[in-house]
Amino acid sequence: MLKNLKKDGFSSFVEIMISAVVFAIAAVGMFSMVSKLKPKGDASAKKLEAMYAAKSILDELRGSVDARTWLTGPNDLLPGGGVHSKTRGDVTVEYTVTDVPGSDLRQVSMNVIW
Numbered sequence: 001m002l003k004n005l006k007k008d009g010f011s012s013f014v015e016i017m018i019s020a021v022v023f024a025i026a027a028v029g030m031f032s033m034v035s036k037l038k039p040k041g042d043a044s045a046k047k048l049e050a051m052y053a054a055k056s057i058l059d060e061l062r063g064s065v066d067a068r069t070w071l072t073g074p075n076d077l078l079p080g081g082g083v084h085s086k087t088r089g090d091v092t093v094e095y096t097v098t099d100v101p102g103s104d105l106r107q108v109s110m111n112v113i114w
Contacts, residue, residue, distance in 0.1 A: 050114040053088035057095070061108060070104075079106055090114060 064075050076084055079099045086093050095110045 046114055049089070050091045050112045053091035053114075054093050054110055054112045056088065057086050057093045058108070058110070061095075077106060077108075 061077060064077060066075070069075050070077075077097050079097045081097060083094050083096050086095075092113045093110055094113070095108050098107050098109070099105075100107050
């Protein structure tokens, strides 16, 4: 019976223990790699949340465009008003409005802080 086990593969307790140790080392390596990937996912989620906050503020500004108040105000789109700041949760969006030279257009520059 012992000769049959030697021909089929695992023939001793030592070989079983060695293979278990090799498997454990491989498993620990794989689990440590998975745990190191998680913080990058968290950072990506924060960036995405900040992007959505900035987009919602930009949509608000776009909705406040009105031909009657474009040149006189009151609105947050008058140029030269300095830096405006709005907060959405943990995200702060700072923006400035400037005139585009040679046209009636205005440019909004945003800085998103999360």
